[in-house]
Amino acid sequence: MARFRDVDVTVLGGGLAGSEAAWQLAERGHRVALVEMKPAATSPAHGTPLLCELVCTNSLRSDDPATPAGLLKQELRRMGSLVIGCAERHRVPAGAALAVERFGFGREVTARIAAHENIRLERRAVDAFPDGPVIVATGPLTGGGLSESVRELFGGDKLYFYDAIAPIVSAESVDPDRSFFGSRYGKTAGGGAACEGDGAEGDYINCPLGEEEYADLVLALREGRRVRPHAFEEGRYFEGCLPIEVIADRGQDALRYGPLKPVGLRDPRTGKQPYAVVQLRPENRYLSAYNLVGFQTRLAYPEQRRIFRMIPALAEAEFLRYGSIHRNTYIDAPRLLGEELELVTRPEVRFAGLIAGVEGYIESCALGLLVALFTAARLEGGAQPPPPQTTALGGLYHHVTRSRGAGEPFSPTNVNFGLMPRVEGKHKKRERRRLAAERAARDIEGWISDGGARAPWSA
Numbered sequence: 001m002a003r004f005r006d007v008d009v010t011v012l013g014g015g016l017a018g019s020e021a022a023w024q025l026a027e028r029g030h031r032v033a034l035v036e037m038k039p040a041a042t043s044p045a046h047g048t049p050l051l052c053e054l055v056c057t058n059s060l061r062s063d064d065p066a067t068p069a070g071l072l073k074q075e076l077r078r079m080g081s082l083v084i085g086c087a088e089r090h091r092v093p094a095g096a097a098l099a100v101e102r103f104g105f106g107r108e109v110t111a112r113i114a115a116h117e118n119i120r121l122e123r124r125a126v127d128a129f130p131d132g133p134v135i136v137a138t139g140p141l142t143g144g145g146l147s148e149s150v151r152e153l154f155g156g157d158k159l160y161f162y163d164a165i166a167p168i169v170s171a172e173s174v175d176p177d178r179s180f181f182g183s184r185y186g187k188t189a190g191g192g193a194a195c196e197g198d199g200a201e202g203d204y205i206n207c208p209l210g211e212e213e214y215a216d217l218v219l220a221l222r223e224g225r226r227v228r229p230h231a232f233e234e235g236r237y238f239e240g241c242l243p244i245e246v247i248a249d250r251g252q253d254a255l256r257y258g259p260l261k262p263v264g265l266r267d268p269r270t271g272k273q274p275y276a277v278v279q280l281r282p283e284n285r286y287l288s289a290y291n292l293v294g295f296q297t298r299l300a301y302p303e304q305r306r307i308f309r310m311i312p313a314l315a316e317a318e319f320l321r322y323g324s325i326h327r328n329t330y331i332d333a334p335r336l337l338g339e340e341l342e343l344v345t346r347p348e349v350r351f352a353g354l355i356a357g358v359e360g361y362i363e364s365c366a367l368g369l370l371v372a373l374f375t376a377a378r379l380e381g382g383a384q385p386p387p388p389q390t391t392a393l394g395g396l397y398h399h400v401t402r403s404r405g406a407g408e409p410f411s412p413t414n415v416n417f418g419l420m421p422r423v424e425g426k427h428k429k430r431e432r433r434r435l436a437a438e439r440a441a442r443d444i445e446g447w448i449s450d451g452g453a454r455a456p457w458s459a
């Protein structure tokens, strides 16, 4: 339990970015006040007093370093990320992905932060920027009067867009005779049977659809009643998190080539690849609840029940949570932030996480880690060089600080290979990605050993 009075840095928001930032600063010997508004105040999406609450899916995405998300995790792991360390200890089966049992994960992060001798955890909503070095990591649903303060500081023209969350169904309500276990191409997290006791191969429950069933579903999604946006919100979606009905609107086959793609899956009853497949991913290690992968939606609740029950395996589905829409707050980072993620007009204030212009749990954690390095270096009288753009961390950093061309609007991004320079030479896609991943692994080591990022790396 921290007993100090004076702090070196105040971190606002105990989510993915704020918890990581506070931890990294504290591990370097700096005294941190981490201010979290829960449980006194909560956003519409947060529901627990825990730090690092995962508000939607429990997946931190692929763990394969040849994918962008896997590569970023590898770099974060290498740098002693608190979030990734805790996630690994609370892993649930999810194919090649790192998915977690969210409450155990959140409890461990909270306990470790609360017990750190250099962190003072304060539970209150912040309305204005405090004096001294500050890291703003209050996330997509920034609350209290702070969103007003941010809006006043920058003007309110680029602060909102939408995301949508997917429904969860109870495992026992999924029809086992109309579904089968399995991960695409037979990949499993542990390489063996994923569901203890049932002998089933693979981690996902797959709900196959025939051609007619698929066509009926697409039509229903297009015609289903949707929740209307509030007047103050404008309908811009993040491309990687489109509502299922918006994808359905894009064409008859858009879902079959998107979240319902059947490739790499074979229905054991027919021995064939189904026409389309809805995948359900475990929500917890007890495998008692499953998330409908890619079914984030703004359909009205009764419509979700009616339409998603058209999927044969979900005909009797019990919905533990329905999908919904939400607000997302972020700043025009490339215009407002400098090289160290600091406000150009007020350099003691730095931004991290989703509000700074990245999308996703691990991306937010990555910016939290990076902003801590910049802040720590300044507190120690030095300067932290940014990570090379050839790394996943560097790709994100460059997107946030430098991506905006003249007159182009800025929007948050997930980590992807497009953020890094292309590998020279003619290569097939898979080989190019492998080479990019190899180059990133080499360059992150170079950055660290050149004194670019100082130890300690512990978590």
Ligand SMILES: Cc1cc2nc3c(=O)[nH]c(=O)nc-3n(C[C@H](O)[C@H](O)[C@H](O)COP(=O)(O)OP(=O)(O)OC[C@H]3O[C@@H](n4cnc5c(N)ncnc54)[C@H](O)[C@@H]3O)c2cc1C
Binding pocket: 012, 013, 014, 015, 016, 017, 018, 035, 036, 037, 038, 042, 043, 045, 046, 051, 052, 053, 055, 056, 057, 124, 125, 126, 127, 137, 138, 139, 140, 141, 142, 143, 144, 145, 146, 147, 163, 164, 165, 325, 326, 327, 352, 353, 354, 355, 359, 360, 361, 362, 364, 365
């Ligand atoms: C409904 C919803 C669904 C999402 N689904 C996904 C998903 O499936 N996958 C994914 O990768 N990402 C998803 N996201 C994006 C997700 O929020 C981010 O990826 C990640 O949580 C952002 O991390 P962060 O640290 O920036 O913000 P958060 O994790 O939201 O943390 C911010 C913290 O700041 C606190 N706070 C806010 N205002 C104040 C204040 N004034 N004073 C003190 N504390 C404050 C909040 O209580 C919160 O604990 C979703 C977001 C929302 C809102």
